[in-house]
Amino acid sequence: MPATTPTTPPATLALPSGVPHLLRAVERYFARLGSQFAAAVTYFSVLAVIPVMLFLFSLAGVVLTVARPDLLEPVAAAVADAIGSADPAARQQILDLISSALGNWRATSVVTIISAAYAGAGWMGNLKNAVRAQWRPEFDLQDNPGGNIVVATLKGYAVNLVQLLALVLAMLVTFSLASVSTSLTGTVLEALGLADVGWLRPVLRLLPVVFSIGAGFVLFLYLYTVLPETKERRSVVRRGALVGAVGLAVLQYLSTFLIGRFSGNPAFAIFGSVIALMLFFNLFARLILFMAAWIATADHPAAPVREGEAAEEVVRFPMVGAEDPAPPPAKPVAAVRGRGSGWLLGTATGAGLGAAVTWWLVRRR
Incomplete structure (x- = not known):
């Protein structure tokens, strides 16, 4: 029998450990309808704004009518000045309307509290379902609370409302720190008498950014601890929360920059605030869901493989022994475009459309 020469396997390109994890997260995000869930969360976010504003x-x-009635007239005058009515009669009518509306809080408080609580709890429930869709091992696995459906529904709304209040508190802290980092640096330096010290200005600009990222980290850590049904490794959850906090900080400062850049544009003044609000909600929801998919695929595949499928793969590709016939030659097949190329194409298209809209708004100024 002639001696056989051992063959060496072909060299393969070793990818960093984070790249396969990122690809698994991208695959799960699109396979679990991440963009569609983000659009639904955006819709319910805008829908819940009106009851919250009424509240x-x-x-x-x-x-202004019970705790600090002395501030009612200055606030009403500031609102009338912002409206910009030059007619004294119209100005007085605006002042009377504001005072009457603020003084009628007893008649509207019950309705606004109920509507805001219902809309907010529903929004929190939709966000929870979206995160769990990315988090659970199988997409079609639904939780069944059992028992009385009325009691379970009321209990779910109560839990969602408590979780929403904690989330709103965390978001207020995050946005407050971001606002401080962008607008109050000069005021702090002048109040301390250190406006002439050059090296303190970049330090004071950096510290609020760090605090904002820290608050965002707490926000994402809270979301990924409370909303999912199952728990993942704490180290992975912390890394995902940190990446999400950095992404949220970038999103905040980008939104602030765009609003300040186009605030003087007449076209942007009409619809810009609504468009900016919807864009922020959508990108924020996408960030939350994608990081949930990233955390969930740290130790699991993007799509679970069942035992029957694994056995079928073993039978389909048996081991070739020394006495077994050689496998048939491979036939060329047409390549199939994967999700990665479609994702990159969609990202490039969105970036191009955003650049075109930005160029058009600059030309309109």
Whole structure:
């Protein structure tokens, strides 16, 4: 029998460990309808803004008519000045309307509280379902609470409302720190008498950014601890929360820059605030869901492989022994475009459309 020469396997390109993980996260995000869930969260976010604004208006009425009635006239005058009415009669009518609306908080408080609580709890429930769709091992696995459906529904709304209040508190802290980092640096330096010290200005600009990322880290850590049904490794959750916090900080400063850049544009002044709000909600929802997919695929495949499928793969490709016939030659097949190319194509198309809209708004100024 002639001696056989051992063959060496062909050299393969070794990828960094994070690249396969990223590809698994991208595959799960699109396979679990991440963009569609983000669009749904955006819709419910905009829908919940009106009841929340009515609730805040009622709360302002409580503060300005009960706690601090001395501030009612200055606030009404500031609103009338912002509207810009030159007619004294029209200005007085605006002042009377504001005072009457704020003083009628008792009649509207109950309705606004109920509507805001219902809309907010529903929004939190939709966000929870979207995160769990990316997190659970199998996409079609649904939780069944069992028991009385009415009691389970009311309990779910109560839990969602408590979780929403904690989330709103974390978001207020995050956005407050971002606002401080962009607008109050000069004021702090002048108040401390250190405006002439050059090296303190970049330090004061950097510290609020660090605090904002820290608050965002707490926000994402809270989301990925409370919303999912199952728990993942804490180290992976912390890394995902940190990456999400950095992405949220970039999104915040980008939104602030764009709003300040186009605030003087007449076309942007009409629809810009609504468009900017919807864009922020959509990108924020996409960030939350993608990082949930990234955390969930750290130790698991993008799509679970069942035992029957694994056995079928073993039978389909048996081991070739010394006495077995050689396998048939491979036939060329047409390549199939994968999700990665479609994802890159969609990203490039979105970036091009965004650049075109930005160029058009600059030309309109």
